Amino acid sequence: MERRPTVLIVDDDEINRDILRSCLEENYDILEAADGQEALQVLSDHTDEVDGILLDLIMPGMDGYGFLEQYSKEKRWQNIPVLVSTADERQQTENRCLEAGAWDFIRKPFNPAVVELRLKNTISRRRYAEMQRRMMKETFSRYMEPAVVEELLANGMTGEDIRIRNTEIAILFVDIRGFTSMSEQLEAEKLVEILNHFLTLTSTAIQRNGGTLDKFIGDCTMAFWGAPLPCEDKAYRACRAAMDMMEWASEFRTFAKENYGQDVAFSAGIHMGTAVVGSLGAQDRKDYTAIGDTVNTASRLVSIAPPGVVYISRRVAGELGGRAEIESLGRDVFLKGKKEGFEVLTLKGLR
Numbered sequence: 001m002e003r004r005p006t007v008l009i010v011d012d013d014e015i016n017r018d019i020l021r022s023c024l025e026e027n028y029d030i031l032e033a034a035d036g037q038e039a040l041q042v043l044s045d046h047t048d049e050v051d052g053i054l055l056d057l058i059m060p061g062m063d064g065y066g067f068l069e070q071y072s073k074e075k076r077w078q079n080i081p082v083l084v085s086t087a088d089e090r091q092q093t094e095n096r097c098l099e100a101g102a103w104d105f106i107r108k109p110f111n112p113a114v115v116e117l118r119l120k121n122t123i124s125r126r127r128y129a130e131m132q133r134r135m136m137k138e139t140f141s142r143y144m145e146p147a148v149v150e151e152l153l154a155n156g157m158t159g160e161d162i163r164i165r166n167t168e169i170a171i172l173f174v175d176i177r178g179f180t181s182m183s184e185q186l187e188a189e190k191l192v193e194i195l196n197h198f199l200t201l202t203s204t205a206i207q208r209n210g211g212t213l214d215k216f217i218g219d220c221t222m223a224f225w226g227a228p229l230p231c232e233d234k235a236y237r238a239c240r241a242a243m244d245m246m247e248w249a250s251e252f253r254t255f256a257k258e259n260y261g262q263d264v265a266f267s268a269g270i271h272m273g274t275a276v277v278g279s280l281g282a283q284d285r286k287d288y289t290a291i292g293d294t295v296n297t298a299s300r301l302v303s304i305a306p307p308g309v310v311y312i313s314r315r316v317a318g319e320l321g322g323r324a325e326i327e328s329l330g331r332d333v334f335l336k337g338k339k340e341g342f343e344v345l346t347l348k349g350l351r
Helices: 014-024 036-045 064-071 091-100 112-140 146-154 179-185 188-208 234-260 293-304 314-323
Strands: 006-010 029-033 050-056 082-086 104-107 165-177 212-217 220-225 265-282 285-291 310-313 324-328 344-350
Touching (some): 006 014, 014 112, 029 036, 036 064, 050 064, 064 082, 064 091, 104 112, 165 179, 165 234, 165 285, 165 293, 188 220, 188 234, 212 285, 220 293, 234 265, 234 310, 234 314, 293 310, 314 324, 314 344
Parallel strands (some): 006 029, 006 050, 050 082, 082 104, 265 310
Antiparallel strands (some): 165 220, 165 265, 212 220, 265 285, 324 344
C-alpha cells in the first residue's frame, strides 16, 4: 500500500496552520514548524518522509527567504517542492522566491480548493521527476559505473541528455580472436566461463576510463566516449581503455591456457567522429546506443585487426598527437562497405 504523502507547514501564525491542516489532513500527514529555523530541523529529521513544504514568507526569527537560502544548499532536499504562501502579489517577490528555489505560490487568504490542487500538482511533478530519475539510473547503471551515474544525476542529467541526436564520440570495439573455432572445441560451460572473464575484463577497463558501455555482441564489446554527457579527451580515453585490455589480456591468456587449453587473444578497433546517439529501439524495448558510419568504421577496424593488436583511424591518431606510438599501414586499406582506401594505424603504446 502506498504511503500517504507528508506535508510540512511552516507558518508563525497558528490560525494559518490550523486552516491549512484542516484543508489537508484528510489526504496528507502533517508536520508543522513556527519559523524557518524550526522548519530546517524538522526537515532534517524527516527528509525521507516530507513530500512537500508550505512556506510562509514573513516570520520572526528566520523568515521564508532565510529558509529557502539554507534549503537550496542541501542536495538531499532539492527534490522536495516548496510552495510559498504569501499575500504579497508583487512580481519581484515571486521572482526572488523562484530564484531561491521555490516551486510554486499560494496566495493568502487561503482558498482550500486551490491549496490542495496546487499541492497535489506539485507533488505529482516531484514524483514524476523521481520516476524519471530512477529510470535513468537503472538505464545508465548498465553502461557506466554506478558512482559515475550518481554524479551525473547530481549534476542535473535529465531525459534531454538521452534524446536522439548527432554527437561526436570516440568508439571502441574489442573482441576475442578465434572465438568461433574455440566454441567448436569447448563445452558450453567452459566457453561461457571464458566469455564472462572477457566481458568482465573489458567492461572494467571501459568504466575505469570513464566510457559508456554500449553492449556485448557475442564475443565483442562495444563502448564509446562523449555521451550521454561531454567527455574531455575522448580518443585518448578510448585508447587507454584498449591498451589496459591488452595489458590485462596477457594474464588472461595464461589463465585460459592453463585452465581451458585455449590460446585466447583480443583485438580492438577505435574510430572517432559524429554518430547518432540516444535511446533507440522498438516502442517497448529501447537501449541507449550509437549508430552510423563512425560506429561501422570502428567495427570494421576490429574485424581486420590481428590478435593482440589495436587498430585506430587517422582521426584518432591526430587527437592523440605525440602521446602515442603508432605505425601506419598506409592509406589504401579497404574496409568492408567503403569504396575508397582508408588509412589504418597500429597503436603500439601510449605515453
